[in-house]
Amino acid sequence: MTGREGGDRRVDAEKERADLEFPAENGDKELLARRFEADRNHLRAVAYRMLGSLSEAEDAVQEAWLKLSRADVSAVENLSGWLTTVVGRVCLDMLRSRSSRREDPLEYYLPDPVVRVADTTDPEHAAELTETVGLALLVVLETLSPAERLAFVLHDMFAVSFDEIARIVDRTPAATRQLASRARRRVQDATPAPGPDPRRQREIADAFLAAANGGDFEGLLAVLDPDVVLRADGGRVLAGASKLVRGAEAVISQALMYAKFRQASLPVVVNGAPAFLSVVKGRPAALMSFTIAGDRIVGLQVLADLERLAALGFTKEELARAA
Structure with missing residues (x-):
């Protein structure tokens, strides 16, 4: 479950081309918008795993675009990584707000499913969202604290460093590593063995x-x-x-x-x-x-x-x- 996802590997080449064509230091908003679109599927996948909600994931991605459009990113070397951490921070705030007002019992709650008719070709965005993440795993992620979920999703699913995650959750890298470790144990204990083909x-x-x-x-x-x-x-x-x-x-x-x-x-x-x-x-x-x-x-x-x-x-x- 660690490392980059298969869906992310499929778009690596596209991102690399976008980095060359639309570097972060270019202040042109139209070029930045095109660069953002190259990362949209990846950012949606991050937000979906963080939130388990399709509509909220879209909101988080849109918020990331607003932050990008208002920010000076001329000194940013890795725009994809910057956007990933921005989406993570937005999702963390959304999870904390949700936790403070949630009324529905978690034991019954099901995250939003990504559905397609069985004999049709998967749309590209659906493949991005569901690669390696089943509904059962999303149910387990709902039981984690917001900070634990962020640390686990960003590190174990998207290979974001603990140093970067620590800045989002306002903790030390060592404490952030412990957050991810606790979350990983709970996920492993609750996740069934792989199924057949x-x-x-x-x-x-x-x-x-x-x-x-x-x-x-x-x-x-x-x-x-x-x-x-x-x-x-x-x-x-x-x-x-x-x-x-x-x-x-x-x-x-x-x-x-x-x-x-x-x-x-x-x-x-x-x-x-x-x-x-x-x-x-x-x-x-x-x-x-x-x-x-x-x-x-x-x-x-x-x-x-x-x-x-x-x-x-x-x-x-x-x-x-x-x-």
Whole structure:
């Protein structure tokens, strides 16, 4: 999980070309804007991991642009690094503000998913956002303190030095290293082992759905880990649907109950993992994604927040494909 991400490596060449064409010392705002655009996907990826919210990530990136447009960066040698730390600082402030006013129980909360229909090509920005970061990991990151999350995300995911992070959190590099170390232990303790290849994961997810629709208790038991955890987030509209369920038999009971109300399902991919969108009367009703380790489902994340589901942007044509 340490080092640069695969998505960042794909755009390294683009960034290097941009550094040559639009150096930071050039004060021309139009050239700076073009240079910023070369980093936008990377900055969005940083903000998404920091915040777990697509809309807030966009806000953080926009705030970074405003700071860049007002700053004198003629002496900045590494503009990409400067922008990364700016976004980190903006996100830290947003996390602290969120912590002071948060009312929703974290045990039920699900971060915003990045969703695509299963048989379509990943848009470039979606690939940037979801590279190596699953919904289950984002759930764990929500449990960290703002400073711990910043230290872990910037250092372990984006290779920012502890000296740079220390200046953001106003601590010594040694104290910042300890922040990242504590966060890393919590992430490692809560993160499941790697799953099988994507094709096999989809087969397991399909088997779960078929067994649930068929009322097949034994079939569900065969694909669920004994200690599987189901986390459901109903948002403000369906707050009563929010729950945390542990253990295979309890999860099976929930799955069989949900199956009675499901009208149609559309195979989708959520943050790189197999998922299904439940469609009722032509509208998104619930999004279920799977965390798979070995050949068993160890986690299910169900987003039933109708407001957030409506914002996912599925077209009528896509929803009509649900079967």
